[in-house]
Amino acid sequence: MTTDDRILISHGSGGKKSQELTERIFLKYFNDPALLLMNDQAVMDIDAKKIAISTDTYTIDPIFFPGGNIGSLSVHGTVNDVAMSGATPVAMSAGFILEEGLMLSDLEKIAESMSVAAGEAGVRIVTADTKVVARGAADRIFINTTGIGILDGKTNISGQAAKIGDRVILSGTIGDHGIAIASSREGIEFSTPVVSDSASLNYLVQTLLEAVPEGVHVMRDPTRGGLATVLNEIASQSSVGILIEEAKIPLKEAVIGACELFGFDPLYLANEGKMVAFVRESDAEQALEALKSHPLGRDAMIIGEVVDNHPSKVVLATLMGGRRLVDRLTGDMLPRIC
Amino acid sequence: MKYLSEFRDPDAAKALHKNIELAASKLSEPVKIMEICGSHTVSIFKAGIKSLLPSNVTLVSGPGCPVCVTAMEDMDRMIALSGMAQEKNLTIATFGDMVRVPGSFTSLEKERAKGADVRVTASPLDALRWAQQNPDREVTFLGVGFETTSPTIAATVARAKDDNISNFSVYPAFKLLPPALAALLNSDDVAIDAFICPGHVSVMLGADTYRPVAAKYGKPCVIAGFEPLDIMLGISVALNLLVNKQHEVYNTYKRAVTDEGNRTAMDLLMKIFRPVDAPWRGLGYIPDSGLDFRDSYAEFNAITRYGLSEVETGSDPPGCACGDVLRGVMDPPQCHLFGNECNPESPIGSCMVSSEGSCAAWYRYSE
Ligand code: SF4
Numbered sequence: 001m002t003t004d005d006r007i008l009i010s011h012g013s014g015g016k017k018s019q020e021l022t023e024r025i026f027l028k029y030f031n032d033p034a035l036l037l038m039n040d041q042a043v044m045d046i047d048a049k050k051i052a053i054s055t056d057t058y059t060i061d062p063i064f065f066p067g068g069n070i071g072s073l074s075v076h077g078t079v080n081d082v083a084m085s086g087a088t089p090v091a092m093s094a095g096f097i098l099e100e101g102l103m104l105s106d107l108e109k110i111a112e113s114m115s116v117a118a119g120e121a122g123v124r125i126v127t128a129d130t131k132v133v134a135r136g137a138a139d140r141i142f143i144n145t146t147g148i149g150i151l152d153g154k155t156n157i158s159g160q161a162a163k164i165g166d167r168v169i170l171s172g173t174i175g176d177h178g179i180a181i182a183s184s185r186e187g188i189e190f191s192t193p194v195v196s197d198s199a200s201l202n203y204l205v206q207t208l209l210e211a212v213p214e215g216v217h218v219m220r221d222p223t224r225g226g227l228a229t230v231l232n233e234i235a236s237q238s239s240v241g242i243l244i245e246e247a248k249i250p251l252k253e254a255v256i257g258a259c260e261l262f263g264f265d266p267l268y269l270a271n272e273g274k275m276v277a278f279v280r281e282s283d284a285e286q287a288l289e290a291l292k293s294h295p296l297g298r299d300a301m302i303i304g305e306v307v308d309n310h311p312s313k314v315v316l317a318t319l320m321g322g323r324r325l326v327d328r329l330t331g332d333m334l335p336r337i338c
Numbered sequence: 339m340k341y342l343s344e345f346r347d348p349d350a351a352k353a354l355h356k357n358i359e360l361a362a363s364k365l366s367e368p369v370k371i372m373e374i375c376g377s378h379t380v381s382i383f384k385a386g387i388k389s390l391l392p393s394n395v396t397l398v399s400g401p402g403c404p405v406c407v408t409a410m411e412d413m414d415r416m417i418a419l420s421g422m423a424q425e426k427n428l429t430i431a432t433f434g435d436m437v438r439v440p441g442s443f444t445s446l447e448k449e450r451a452k453g454a455d456v457r458v459t460a461s462p463l464d465a466l467r468w469a470q471q472n473p474d475r476e477v478t479f480l481g482v483g484f485e486t487t488s489p490t491i492a493a494t495v496a497r498a499k500d501d502n503i504s505n506f507s508v509y510p511a512f513k514l515l516p517p518a519l520a521a522l523l524n525s526d527d528v529a530i531d532a533f534i535c536p537g538h539v540s541v542m543l544g545a546d547t548y549r550p551v552a553a554k555y556g557k558p559c560v561i562a563g564f565e566p567l568d569i570m571l572g573i574s575v576a577l578n579l580l581v582n583k584q585h586e587v588y589n590t591y592k593r594a595v596t597d598e599g600n601r602t603a604m605d606l607l608m609k610i611f612r613p614v615d616a617p618w619r620g621l622g623y624i625p626d627s628g629l630d631f632r633d634s635y636a637e638f639n640a641i642t643r644y645g646l647s648e649v650e651t652g653s654d655p656p657g658c659a660c661g662d663v664l665r666g667v668m669d670p671p672q673c674h675l676f677g678n679e680c681n682p683e684s685p686i687g688s689c690m691v692s693s694e695g696s697c698a699a700w701y702r703y704s705e
Pocket residue numbers: 336337338375376377402403404405406435692693694695
C-alpha cells in the first residue's frame with residue numbers, strides 16, 4: 001500500500017483485501033487482547049452488578065477539524081455518554097462504514113487517534129467491524145460505537161433527578177466545537193482560531209463524584225443541540241423550572257464574534273468536551289472547586305439553579321437585565337440573509 | 339477569556355434602563371414604538387428587552403422581514419417555478435428561510451423532496467456562478483429583500499449582462515421600505531408613535547430617507563444598530579423625542595449610517611430596476627413599493643421568461659393573522675392559531691417560518 005491508496009469495494013469483500021486492511025490499519029492501532037482473538041465478539045470479565053451501555057453513530061463533515069477528527073470524536077462521545085451516568089467507562093466497540101475511495105492514509109490517521117483517545121481515557125476497544133459501500137452511499141466514513149461502563153451501585157444519577165434548589169454547574173466555555181466545525185466548513189479563519197473542545201470527561205466526572213459522592217443529581221454533556229437543548233430535556237424529565245444567567249455562561253471572545261457573523265446562538269451550539277451537573281445546594285461550592293481543580297473544568301461556573309416556578313421551562317436572565325424563554329431548537333439553524 | 343463584549347456591558351444596560359424609565363415617567367399617554375426590522379425583533383427578544391420596558395411603553399414588530407412580507411401570489415409563482423424545475427432543467431437558488439414558507443398548494447421544500455433542484459445560498463453571486471459552471475442548465479434566483487439585499491442582486495444582474503450569461507434569471511419580489519412606512523401610517527387602525535429604524539437598511543438608504551415620514555406624520559424615527567445596547571439606546575432616544583414632542587430623525591448608528599446613504603449602491607439598484615406597485619402579505623398592494631426590471635434588463639426577469647403571471651395563485655391561509663401582525667396591530671399570541679396549529683415545526687403563515695418573523699420570535703423567546 002502506498003500513501004495515495006484508497007478504499008476499494010474489494011476491501012469490504014471479506015477476502016484477502018479485507019484482511020490486508022485489517023492488518024495494515026486496524027490491528028496496528030486496535031490491539032486489545034480481546035480484539036486480537038479476531039472473533040466476532042469480545043468476551044470480557046466484568047465484575048459488577050450494574051453496567052451502563054450506550055450506543056451512538058458518528059457522521060461529521062469535515063472529518064478532520066481543528067482539535068480532532070471523527071475518530072477521536074467517536075471515542076470521546078462514547079466515553080462521555082457512559083460517564084454521564086456516573087459509570088466508569090471500561091470498553092467500547094467500533095463499527096466502520098467506509099465509502100469507496102476514502103484515502104487509506106486518512107483512515108489510518110482516524111484509527112490512530114481513536115487508539116490514542118481510548119488510551120487516554122483508559123477504555124479498551126474490544127471489538128470492531130468494517131463495511132465498505134459504493135461511492136455516494138456514505139459520506140467517506142461513518143463510525144458506530146457501543147460503550148460499556150461499570151456503576152458502583154451508590155450513584156443514582158439521572159435526568160429525572162433534578163430537585164428544586166439544585167445548582168446548575170457548567171464545566172467550561174460553550175460553542176467551541178460548533179464554531180470550529182462551522183468555520184472549517186465555511187473556510188473562514190479567525191485571528192484566534194477556535195478549536196473543538198472534544199475530550200473524554202470520565203476523569204473529570206470521577207473528580208467530581210469523589211468530592212461530592214452524594215450531591216450530584218444529574219449530569220449530561222451538551223452535544224448536538226447544545227446547552228439549551230440539554231437543559232430543556234432535564235427540565236421536562238424532572239418537571240422543574242431552570243433559571244440560568246447569561247452573564248455566568250463562559251464564552252470565548254472568538255466564539256461570540258463567530259456567532260455574530262454566522263447568526264448563531266451559542267446556547268444551541270454543539271460541545272464535545274463539556275458537561276452540566278445539577279448539584280444539591282449544600283454541595284455546590286465544593287463541586288465547583290473540584291471541577292476547577294481539573295484542567296477540563298478550569299473555567300467551570302455555577303450558571304443557574306432549579307426553581308419551583310415555570311415547570312418544564314428554561315428561562316434566561318439576560319445581560320441586559322431582562323428575561324426570556326430558552327426554547328428547544330426547532331429546525332436547522334439557518335444563516336441570516338440580511 | 340472574556341465573558342462579555344463591550345456591546346453587552348450590563349452596567350451600560352442598567353444606565354440605559356434607568357434612562358428609559360425616567361423618560362417613560364414623563365409621558366402623558368402610553369406609547370407604541372415599532373421596530374421595523376426582523377433582526378431587531380429577534381435581538382429584542384433574545385436580550386429580554388420587552389421584559390424591561392415600563393408598562394406605558396409597548397414595542398411592536400413591523401413589516402421588516404422580506405420573507406414574512408412576501409405575498410402569497412409571489413410565493414405561489416416561485417413554488418410553481420420550482421415545480422417546472424425538472425422538466426425545464428432548472429436550478430432554483432434561494433435564501434434559506436424561503437424554503438419552508440407554505441404556499442397555497444405546496445412549498446419549495448416539498449417540491450425539492452419531489453426532485454426539484456432547490457439550493458440554499460446566502461449569496462446571489464453563488465447562483466450566478468452555478469449558471470456559469472452549468473451552461474446546459476438554467477438558474478433562477480428568488481429575489482426577495484429590502485434595500486439591504488437588493489443592491490447585491492442588482493450587481494449580480496449587471497455582472498450577468500456584462501458577461502453575457504443568459505441562463506441566469508431573477509424573480510423580482512423586492513420591497514422598498516419607505517413606501518411601506520407611509521402606507522402603514524396612512525391606514526386608520528395603525529397607531530404607532532415612533533419608529534426604530536434598522537441600521538443595515540439605513541446604511542444603504544441614508545438617514546435623510548426618513549425625514550419625510552418624520553415631518554409629514556409627526557413620528558420620530560430613530561436609526562439603531564443591532565446589538566442589545568444599540569436597541570436600548572434607540573428606545574431611550576425615541577422616548578425622549580416623544581416627551582419633548584420633537585418629531586425628527588435621530589441617527590444613533592453614526593458608526594455606519596450617513597445622511598445620504600450609499601448612493602453608488604442605490605444608483606445601481608435604480609439603473610437595473612424601477613419602482614412598481616407591489617403586493618405585500620397582509621398589506622395588499624402598496625404604490626411604488628416593489629421593483630421590476632427596466633427594459634434594458636428585462637431578459638433577466640424570471641416572471642416573463644417562464645410565463646409565471648399565468649400561474650394559478652391562492653390567497654392567505656385561512657385564520658392566519660400575519661397581515662395584522664406585520665402592521666403591528668396584533669401581537670402574535672392573539673392569533674388563535676398561534677402555538678396550536680401554527681408553530682415553527684409546522685408553520686401556517688410566513689411570520690412563523692422566517693427565523694426573524696415576529697410569530698417565530700414570540701414562540702421561541704416569550705415566557
Ligand atoms: S428573517 Fe431573514 S429576511 Fe427576515 S429580517 Fe431576518 S434576516 Fe432578514
